[in-house]
Amino acid sequence: MNSLQSQGFAPIVSHLKKDGSEWTVKEKLLLGLSPKEYWAVQLRNPFNWVLWVIYAVGLPILVGRFIYGLGWVTHSSYDYPWGLFLGWGLFTMVPLSASGFMMGTTVELFGRKDFKPLERLGLLNGLLGYLFAVMFLQVDLGQPWRLIYPMFVSLGPAAVLFLVAWHVATYLSCQVAELVPAFAEWMNFPKAKQFIKKIVLGLTVAGIILSTLHQGALGALFTYAPGKVHPLWYSSSFQWFQFFVSAVFAGLSMLIVVSTLSKWFMRWRCDETYLNNLSKLTLGLAKGASLALITYLVIRIIGIAHDNDWQYLATGWGAWFMFEMVVGVILPLIFYTMAVRNSNASLARFSAFLAVFGLALNRLNTALITFNWQLYQEIPHWREVVIVVTVYATYIVVYRAILARMPILYTWKENK
Amino acid sequence: MKKLHRRSFLKGGLAGGAAIAAVGTSKHAEAAGSFGGYPDSMGVLVDLTKCVGCRTCEAACNKEQGLPAPDKSFDDPSVFEEKREGGLPRRTTEKAYTVVQKYDVPGREHPLFRKVQCNHCNEPACLTSCFVNAYKKTPEGAVMYDHTVCVGCRTCMVACPFYIPAYSYSSAINPVVKKCIMCYDTRLKFGKPPACVEACPQEVMTFGKRKDLLKMAHQRISDKPGAYVDHVYGETEVGGTAWMYLSDVPFDKIGYDTHLGDQPIISYVKEFLTIVPMVLTIWPALFTGFHLLSNRKEALKNEDTKS
Ligand code: SF4
Ligand code: SF4
Ligand code: SF4
Numbered sequence: 001m002n003s004l005q006s007q008g009f010a011p012i013v014s015h016l017k018k019d020g021s022e023w024t025v026k027e028k029l030l031l032g033l034s035p036k037e038y039w040a041v042q043l044r045n046p047f048n049w050v051l052w053v054i055y056a057v058g059l060p061i062l063v064g065r066f067i068y069g070l071g072w073v074t075h076s077s078y079d080y081p082w083g084l085f086l087g088w089g090l091f092t093m094v095p096l097s098a099s100g101f102m103m104g105t106t107v108e109l110f111g112r113k114d115f116k117p118l119e120r121l122g123l124l125n126g127l128l129g130y131l132f133a134v135m136f137l138q139v140d141l142g143q144p145w146r147l148i149y150p151m152f153v154s155l156g157p158a159a160v161l162f163l164v165a166w167h168v169a170t171y172l173s174c175q176v177a178e179l180v181p182a183f184a185e186w187m188n189f190p191k192a193k194q195f196i197k198k199i200v201l202g203l204t205v206a207g208i209i210l211s212t213l214h215q216g217a218l219g220a221l222f223t224y225a226p227g228k229v230h231p232l233w234y235s236s237s238f239q240w241f242q243f244f245v246s247a248v249f250a251g252l253s254m255l256i257v258v259s260t261l262s263k264w265f266m267r268w269r270c271d272e273t274y275l276n277n278l279s280k281l282t283l284g285l286a287k288g289a290s291l292a293l294i295t296y297l298v299i300r301i302i303g304i305a306h307d308n309d310w311q312y313l314a315t316g317w318g319a320w321f322m323f324e325m326v327v328g329v330i331l332p333l334i335f336y337t338m339a340v341r342n343s344n345a346s347l348a349r350f351s352a353f354l355a356v357f358g359l360a361l362n363r364l365n366t367a368l369i370t371f372n373w374q375l376y377q378e379i380p381h382w383r384e385v386v387i388v389v390t391v392y393a394t395y396i397v398v399y400r401a402i403l404a405r406m407p408i409l410y411t412w413k414e415n416k
Numbered sequence: 417m418k419k420l421h422r423r424s425f426l427k428g429g430l431a432g433g434a435a436i437a438a439v440g441t442s443k444h445a446e447a448a449g450s451f452g453g454y455p456d457s458m459g460v461l462v463d464l465t466k467c468v469g470c471r472t473c474e475a476a477c478n479k480e481q482g483l484p485a486p487d488k489s490f491d492d493p494s495v496f497e498e499k500r501e502g503g504l505p506r507r508t509t510e511k512a513y514t515v516v517q518k519y520d521v522p523g524r525e526h527p528l529f530r531k532v533q534c535n536h537c538n539e540p541a542c543l544t545s546c547f548v549n550a551y552k553k554t555p556e557g558a559v560m561y562d563h564t565v566c567v568g569c570r571t572c573m574v575a576c577p578f579y580i581p582a583y584s585y586s587s588a589i590n591p592v593v594k595k596c597i598m599c600y601d602t603r604l605k606f607g608k609p610p611a612c613v614e615a616c617p618q619e620v621m622t623f624g625k626r627k628d629l630l631k632m633a634h635q636r637i638s639d640k641p642g643a644y645v646d647h648v649y650g651e652t653e654v655g656g657t658a659w660m661y662l663s664d665v666p667f668d669k670i671g672y673d674t675h676l677g678d679q680p681i682i683s684y685v686k687e688f689l690t691i692v693p694m695v696l697t698i699w700p701a702l703f704t705g706f707h708l709l710s711n712r713k714e715a716l717k718n719e720d721t722k723s
Contacts, residue, residue, distance in 0.1 A: 069588030076585035078507065081570035109703055111710040142568020142583065142591035149548050154565035156549035160685060161571050163692070165547060201707065209699045213692060220688035224545045224575035224681055227673065240688040376502025 058390025089136020098251025100126020167214035219243025230370035235303035249292035256352035271410035328358015457557030459626035469529035476615030536658035541681035542572035558598035655680030
């Protein structure tokens with residue numbers, strides 16, 4: 001598409017064509033191209049070839065999971081009840097999607113209107129991340145059709161997962177509402193947009209509360225297994241806070257990552273405001289992320305000091321812990337700080353990739369790698385890996401499809 | 417729902433998290449303190465020194481609970497040599513609610529056999545972690561599981577400190593948690609001892625009121641000095657369990673986790689649970705305040721530029 005643009009293709013930015021007539025929904029869906037052109041573009045994109053291979057292998061296995069059961073795609077471990085589906089799909093996806101509530105807070109609550117060009121991307125990143133976390137959950141639950149049981153059929157309100165379930169559900173609807181304006185502009189429903197404008201403050205505050213609690217709750221889930229998670233990754237008192245604070249830098253870093261990817265691969269869809277402001281805003285996010293990183297580093301250390309876990313640092317697990325801390329926390333912290341000081345957006349971007357990696361490593365360490373550290377190491381079944389890749393690929397496909405159409409990376413031009 | 421005070425307190429807090437309306441603070445504030453179990457609940461005292469590893473209890477459980485036929489017959493001793501991943505001994509599975517493990521203890525005349533099944537904790541981790549309330553601790557002491565509401569998140573398996581609940585992963589349509597229910601519906605309810613207890617030819621297990629069993633256990637230890645380790649496993653572990661054990665070999669040598677502590681698992685989660693109501697009440701005010709402040713600044717700025 002980037003090359004198409006250099007040949008004179010102009011993406012849709014308003015309801016009206018050049019000749020003054022309106023775009024139909026179908027034309028909007030095809031990005032203003034003729035069906036033939038559209039499919040030609042899709043076929044030419046090498047990334048799509050990769051996706052087809054993933055689907056060719058992954059879809060049958062995904063279907064098989066629902067026909068033959070979890071036992072067919074996992075090792076059916078009783079000792080490791082949670083595998084990659086939750087380790088990656090829930091515990092990693094959700095913090096990486098914390099960008100939604102933070103952009104809402106920054107722009108709507110703190111009145112930092114200068115972050116406006118990134119607000120919608122932040123919200124969308126949040127919404128899709130949560131949506132697909134639920135998808136992953138649906139793959140993992142033994143009886144996915146009972147997903148609503150904790151809400152309406154049999155309530156266990158004293159359980160941490162109960163809180164996660166309710167909050168993720170409510171927060172998902174909050175995020176949908178927050179993105180209604182983008183959809184309304186694109187579909188030409190001005191009334192919907194007006195309505196959301198009125199309640200946006202309420203939505204944002206609700207977003208903060210729900211996010212603080214459920215990001216923390218994901219950490220608190222592991223406090224049910226005090227002896228199973230390795231002490232260096234476990235802290236009864238601070239687990240929830242560690243998960244919350246790391247979600248803050250993870251969400252911001254993920255936003256830098258996706259904004260960078262869209263700048264590279266979807267440049268045709270970005271408007272001037274977005275492209276011109278991006279470096280400055282990236283540094284703004286970097287600043288926020290570095291503050292969260294330093295807080296996180298401190299509470300991780302306090303966590304160890306509080307439980308007096310120092311002796312574990314001298315073991316193999318300690319070395320692994322140091323790797324996570326250095327590569328996933330300290331290096332990004334240093335790079336972010338340098339980037340902000342020297343106004344070097346590229347360095348901030350590099351740092352963001354590291355921080356995202358660090359977060360993923362932390363969650364996988366807690367949920368899988370150091371879990372049952374006194375027993376044995378579980379290596380996920382290959383089918384489990386294939387399913388994770390397939391669902392994640394779908395996440396990317398949906399993400400890309402929305403970015404290509406709705407006014408996320410560009411500003412919609414209203415009819416005069 | 418008057419049985420567990422502390423739990424209903426937590427309920428107040430967390431339900432608030434879900435539907436803000438439900439926070440009924442002061443009413444539940446009596447709270448805290450450990451539950452410690454029902455006063456007259458039943459239990460089983462297992463004397464490991466007497467067990468000969470005949471696996472009669474396994475067979476009895478299989479029959480009583482209508483479980484599928486085992487892969488190897490119940491009189492085949494080769495199962496003791498089976499190892500699961502990590503070289504660990506056999507554990508409870510979806511087909512076996514109880515298994516006997518063998519430990520070769522250096523210096524002991526015979527190997528030591530240990531029967532494993534759900535310990536029916538006083539304040540069960542499985543129960544407190546389940547978000548659909550599938551578990552119930554009956555006044556008789558059994559920890560029951562309701563397969564009709566279970567969603568299959570398997571948090572209970574993560575939470576159980578004894579690695580007891582198994583899951584029927586093989587079923588696509590109706591996978592459920594599988595664990596010992598202390599023969600509640602067929603026996604315990606009627607005051608009868610569990611099938612495995614009754615079947616044991618060596619009278620390894622004694623069924624009775626938990627508090628009487630505790631007295632008996634300590635009596636046995638003091639009656640025969642040196643015959644037992646001076647500890648009743650399950651008396652205090654994770655808040656106490658209905659099944660308790662006496663052994664002549666230190667418990668950490670025969671696969672028991674001796675680092676579990678005396679607190680029920682839920683007490684480790686409390687730190688988080690207490691912040692929930694705080695976040696719910698403080699955050700809205702705090703952040704709306706921030707909003708007003710930052711808007712005021714902006715308004716002032718605008719005025720400045722005007723003048
Ligand atoms: S032993 Fe495990 S499964 Fe049994 S009651 Fe205790 S926590 Fe629940
Ligand atoms: S697997 Fe079932 S019983 Fe266990 S916590 Fe989840 S819903 Fe409750
Ligand atoms: S108490 Fe009943 S269900 Fe539990 S192990 Fe014994 S026979 Fe099996």
